[in-house]
Amino acid sequence: xxxxxxxxxxxxxxxxxxxxxxxxxxxxxxxxxxxxxxxxxxxxxxxxxxxxxxxxxxxxxxxxxxxxxxxxxxxxxxxxxxxxxxxxxxxxxxxxxxxxxxxxxxxxxxxxxxxxxxxxxxxxxxxxxxxxxxxxxxxxxxxxxxxxxxxxxxxxxxxxxxxxxxxxxxxxxxxxxxxxxxxxxxxxxxxxxxxxxxxxxxxxxxxxxxxxxxxxxxxxxxxxxxxxxxxxxxxxxxxxxxxxxxxxxxxxxxxxxxxxxxxxxxxxxxxxxxxxxxxxxxxxxxxxxxxxxxxxxxxxxxxxxxxxxxxxxxxxxxxxxxxxxxxxxxxxxxxxxxxxxxxxxxxxxxxxxxxxxxxxxxxxxxxxxxxxxxxxxxxxxxxxxxxxxxxxxxxxxxxxxxxxxxxxxxxxxxxxxxxxxxxxxxxxxxxxxxxxxxxxxxxxxxxxxxxxxxxxxxxxxxxxxxxxxxxxxxxxxxxxxxxxxxxxxxxxxxxxxxxxxxxxxxxxxxxxxxxxxxxxxxxxxxxxxxxxxxxxxxxxxxxxxxxxxxxxxxxxxxxxxxxxxxxxxxxxxxxxx
Numbered sequence: 001x002x003x004x005x006x007x008x009x010x011x012x013x014x015x016x017x018x019x020x021x022x023x024x025x026x027x028x029x030x031x032x033x034x035x036x037x038x039x040x041x042x043x044x045x046x047x048x049x050x051x052x053x054x055x056x057x058x059x060x061x062x063x064x065x066x067x068x069x070x071x072x073x074x075x076x077x078x079x080x081x082x083x084x085x086x087x088x089x090x091x092x093x094x095x096x097x098x099x100x101x102x103x104x105x106x107x108x109x110x111x112x113x114x115x116x117x118x119x120x121x122x123x124x125x126x127x128x129x130x131x132x133x134x135x136x137x138x139x140x141x142x143x144x145x146x147x148x149x150x151x152x153x154x155x156x157x158x159x160x161x162x163x164x165x166x167x168x169x170x171x172x173x174x175x176x177x178x179x180x181x182x183x184x185x186x187x188x189x190x191x192x193x194x195x196x197x198x199x200x201x202x203x204x205x206x207x208x209x210x211x212x213x214x215x216x217x218x219x220x221x222x223x224x225x226x227x228x229x230x231x232x233x234x235x236x237x238x239x240x241x242x243x244x245x246x247x248x249x250x251x252x253x254x255x256x257x258x259x260x261x262x263x264x265x266x267x268x269x270x271x272x273x274x275x276x277x278x279x280x281x282x283x284x285x286x287x288x289x290x291x292x293x294x295x296x297x298x299x300x301x302x303x304x305x306x307x308x309x310x311x312x313x314x315x316x317x318x319x320x321x322x323x324x325x326x327x328x329x330x331x332x333x334x335x336x337x338x339x340x341x342x343x344x345x346x347x348x349x350x351x352x353x354x355x356x357x358x359x360x361x362x363x364x365x366x367x368x369x370x371x372x373x374x375x376x377x378x379x380x381x382x383x384x385x386x387x388x389x390x391x392x393x394x395x396x397x398x399x400x401x402x403x404x405x406x407x408x409x410x411x412x413x414x415x416x417x418x419x420x421x422x423x424x425x426x427x428x429x430x431x432x433x434x435x436x437x438x439x440x441x442x443x444x445x446x447x448x449x450x451x452x453x454x455x456x457x458x459x460x461x462x463x464x465x466x467x468x469x470x471x472x473x474x475x476x477x478x479x480x481x482x483x484x485x486x487x488x489x490x491x492x493x494x495x496x497x498x499x500x501x502x503x504x505x506x507x508x509x510x511x512x513x514x515x516x517x518x519x520x521x522x523x524x525x526x527x528x529x530x531x532x533x534x535x536x537x538x539x540x541x542x543x544x545x546x547x548x549x550x551x552x553x554x555x556x557x558x559x560x561x562x563x564x565x566x567x568x569x570x571x572x573x574x575x576x577x
Contacts, residue, residue, distance in 0.1 A: 051107060051110065055106065058099075097139050097145060138385065156395070163395030165392075182387070183401070195405070196561035197242070202563075203289065212560045214549070220543040231304055232278065235411060238493075245402070250533075262562050263282075279317065280440060298325050302329075303331055304334075309334055312336055315329060316444035320442040327451070331453060333464045333469065333489050337472065341468065347374050372407075434448075460488040462489065487502045506524060
């Protein structure tokens with residue numbers, strides 16, 4: 001508690017409060033503009049009211065038919081798992097409550113969409129924040145109107161609430177005055193013990209990254225090594241979870257010599273590390289080390305999300321220098337064009353970035369837990385409210401789930417690097433413009449990239465919408481294989497062949513319109529990983545004897561997963577009660 005009273009921490013708390021107050025004021029002004037436009041155009045609320053009345057007539061008809069013994073179709077849930085319990089479908093009071101909530105939510109969102117006089121940016125924010133309010137007011141979120149909670153209270157004689165209070169207390173962070181809603185059992189996993197367990201060695205370390213080389217499991221390996229560039233937001237071990245769903249282990253078992261960058265969790269000593277530095281001291285320095293260790297001057301490279309953006313920038317910068325050491329490039333859920341970034345745009349404008357930058361300067365970095373909450377809001381029913389119901393009202397124990405554990409293990413972000421990225425790409429969309437972005441003294445042009453590309457997007461991605469990622473096929477000059485996985489930004493990527501949970505789509509050729517591509521694409525069952533490895537082998541340069549990690553000049557600095565990945569930004573609250 002005394003730590004929070006230090007001058008630097010008090011300044012950071014002031015800037016955090018200022019950031020939140022500024023965002024709240026912006027939202028308040030947005031709704032005032034909405035009310036003014038509704039007053040000026042009364043036809044919109046009248047039309048919406050008529051639609052609401054029609055929905056109520058439908059609810060009444062549904063109720064009367066059920067009373068008379070007729071079969072009536074259940075309410076559509078649109079993927080909202082909070083209402084999956086049988087009582088929401090079968091018990092009349094709760095069925096009517098659900099239908100009424102859906103009718104009012106539909107009316108509110110329709111009014112936000114159809115009120116004249118709002119510009120597109122305001123309309124997007126209005127839809128988003130109205131949806132957030134509606135998600136919060138859902139009857140499932142209140143014990144008295146949730147049949148599952150009421151039944152649990154009867155069955156357990158109220159012990160579910162006692163357990164819920166315990167869970168709530170465990171999640172309460174008094175030192176920072178906030179509630180950290182846990183999604184997984186934080187005591188069930190430990191990085192290096194049952195996560196990120198693929199064998200390897202840290203063969204190089206600098207101020208911003210460790211370079212891991214993994215131990216081969218085959219007698220021969222592909223001649224060209226594979227360099228993996230994860231995002232600097234979140235930790236790399238999403239690609240090396242448990243053995244059954246580890247991308248890294250799968251690649252090693254397929255005969256790839258895998259090198260991986262593990263980014264340092266930024267602290268107050270790294271405020272001036274720029275995007276240039278992340279390129280120069282990240283993939284470019286890594287490739288120099290890889291060449292010294294393996295003797296290979298060419299590599300294949302894969303970048304995930306922000307790592308894919310850095311990979312594209314690196315390729316364009318190398319092209320400007322007349323160099324081409326990357327034989328093939330793989331992009332996982334990566335935006336190069338930012339014309340439509342979905343609801344993420346709600347959090348990205350100059351005013352909000354200015355506030356975020358002031359907070360970052362007060363700390364020396366951008367706090368990752370704040371940004372992680374923003375991403376959770378993009379899927380609030382699944383990532384916020386379902387856990388409120390399960391943990392605080394039903395009193396259920398947290399379920400060990402590796403992907404959710406990783407999701408909570410957020411990282412801070414490098415201030416200068418990330419602000420450059422947000423302004424030049426999200427705000428100004430300069431990366432797609434020839435010479436629009438300058439890195440390390442060179443104007444870059446991604447349209448000159450001739451390196452063959454494998455581009456994976458996912459259909460339900462709320463961070464990198466697939467139709468926008470598809471634009472990369474039109475920007476790059478080289479051959480592109482575009483693959484569309486099912487599910488979302490994480491689950492659609494971490495989709496191992498052993499599970500065959502989600503399929504993917506592929507098509508020959510990349511027409512300008514993504515809808516045309518989708519219509520001609522063929523659905524394939526199972527994981528996209530084998531398809532990628534088959535594609536990657538074309539650029540692997542044949543086989544050589546397996547390589548042990550490190551060399552005479554680059555001896556092991558310690559076993560994988562290394563030290564940087566273990567640096568956490570929040571207390572390890574395994575059990576407080």
